[in-house]
Amino acid sequence: MHQTSLGRLINVLAIIVVALWLIPVAWVALTSIKPTKIINAPEPTFYSFTPTDEHYIEIFDRFMFHRAMINSLVTVGVSTLIVMILALPAAYAVARMGLMGGDIWALSILSLRFMPGVVVVLPYFKMANGFGLIDSQLALIIVYTAFGLPFAVWILRSFLLDLPKEVEEAGRLDGLSWMQIIFRLILPMARPGIAVTAIFTFVFSWNEYLFSLFLTYDKATTMPVALQKTIDLYNVLWGSLSAGAVIQLLPMILVVFLLQQHIARGLALGAVK
Numbered sequence: 001m002h003q004t005s006l007g008r009l010i011n012v013l014a015i016i017v018v019a020l021w022l023i024p025v026a027w028v029a030l031t032s033i034k035p036t037k038i039i040n041a042p043e044p045t046f047y048s049f050t051p052t053d054e055h056y057i058e059i060f061d062r063f064m065f066h067r068a069m070i071n072s073l074v075t076v077g078v079s080t081l082i083v084m085i086l087a088l089p090a091a092y093a094v095a096r097m098g099l100m101g102g103d104i105w106a107l108s109i110l111s112l113r114f115m116p117g118v119v120v121v122l123p124y125f126k127m128a129n130g131f132g133l134i135d136s137q138l139a140l141i142i143v144y145t146a147f148g149l150p151f152a153v154w155i156l157r158s159f160l161l162d163l164p165k166e167v168e169e170a171g172r173l174d175g176l177s178w179m180q181i182i183f184r185l186i187l188p189m190a191r192p193g194i195a196v197t198a199i200f201t202f203v204f205s206w207n208e209y210l211f212s213l214f215l216t217y218d219k220a221t222t223m224p225v226a227l228q229k230t231i232d233l234y235n236v237l238w239g240s241l242s243a244g245a246v247i248q249l250l251p252m253i254l255v256v257f258l259l260q261q262h263i264a265r266g267l268a269l270g271a272v273k
Helices: 002-032 054-063 063-094 102-114 115-130 137-159 165-173 178-187 193-208 209-217 223-230 238-258 260-267
Strands: none
Touching: 002 238, 054 063, 054 238, 063 137, 063 178, 063 193, 063 223, 115 137, 115 209, 137 193, 165 178, 165 260, 178 193, 193 238, 193 260, 209 223, 223 238
16 A cells, blocks of 8 residues: 555656646747737736747748758757767777776766866867858867767767677677677667667757857858847747747657657666666
C-alpha cells in the first residue's frame, strides 16, 4: 500500500512538472492565433475568440522568416552532421584506446565547452571578417561545429565506456582496423547514444543567438535573431513573435518525436550521466 501511494505521488508530481513546462508553450501557441485586439486586451482570453492566421502570414511576408528558417536548417543541420562524424572517432579514442591520461584529455575537451560564448565572439568576428565570411552560413557552421564538438565527445565517451569490449576484441581478431571497428561494430551498438548526442547538439545550435547576432547581418540570419525584428523601439508584435516562436519550436519537437525510442534507450544505458 505504501509503495502504491508513493507511485501515485510520483505520478502527480510528474504531471505537475509537465504542466508547468507545457503551460507557457500552450500560451505562446494560443497567442500566435489570437487577433491583435484580443492579445492587447487588459484581460487575458483563453478560448472565446476566433482563431486567425494573420500573424503567421505577417512573419513570412513582412519579416521574411522563411529565409531565416532555411539558414537555421542548413547551418544547424550541417554543423550537427560534422560534429557527429568527428565526435565518434574522437570519443572512441579517448574511451577505448587506452590513451595515457584519457580522463584528463576528456576533461580538457569538455572544458572548452565551459567557456562562455561572449568571451570568444569578438575573436570569431575578427577572424570571420578577415576571411570575408561575415553574414555567411559557413561562418556559423564553423562556430557551431567548434562549440558542439567538445560536448558531443564527452557525451559519446560516457556511452562508449559502457559498451562490451568483447566485440572489439573479436573485431581485432578478424583483422579489422580501428576505423572498421568503429563504423562496423561500435556504430550499430552506439545508436541510442548517438541519437541523444545529436539531439543535444542540434538543440544547442538551433537556439543559439549570440554568434548569429554578431556574425550575420541579413543573408545568413537564423531564426532566433530574426525573431527580434518583431520588437522595435515602441512596440512588441506579440502575435508575430509568438508565431515565429511556434515555428522555431516545431522542428525540435519533430526531431525528438522521431528519435524518442533512441533517447529512452540512450538515457537508460548511460549515454548521459
